[in-house]
Amino acid sequence: xxxxxxxxxxxxxxxxxxxxxxxxxxxxxxxxxxxxxxxxxxxxxxxxxxxxxxxxxxxxxxxxxxxxxxxxxxxxxxxxxxxxxxxxxxxxxxx
Numbered sequence: 001x002x003x004x005x006x007x008x009x010x011x012x013x014x015x016x017x018x019x020x021x022x023x024x025x026x027x028x029x030x031x032x033x034x035x036x037x038x039x040x041x042x043x044x045x046x047x048x049x050x051x052x053x054x055x056x057x058x059x060x061x062x063x064x065x066x067x068x069x070x071x072x073x074x075x076x077x078x079x080x081x082x083x084x085x086x087x088x089x090x091x092x093x094x095x
Contacts, residue, residue, distance in 0.1 A: 031066035034059055 024032050030052065037048045045056035045063075052059070 027066050027069060028062075031062045031069070034062040035066050038063060 024035060027035065033052060034048055037043045037051060038045075043051070045059040048059045049056045
């Protein structure tokens with residue numbers, strides 16, 4: 001992950017934000033949620049599964065597909081959505 005701008009330059013901060021979030025937008029909402037919960041919130045697969053109402057193995061599948069789609073942008077978000085994260089108030093997992 002790129003380093004944050006040290007001098008607090010707004011334009012550099014926006015460029016960094018775009019660099020991070022642009023690839024995430026190509027993912028399905030569940031894959032994006034898994035990536036954010038894993039790498040930004042530092043949750044393990046069991047905790048992510050509890051948040052999204054799916055098994056830890058399903059979390060791992062979504063993470064693997066998300067990371068794989070970063071290598072192959074022709075196949076973003078392959079596979080069905082089987083986590084049920086829509087129940088969370090205030091959590092927007094928009095596509």
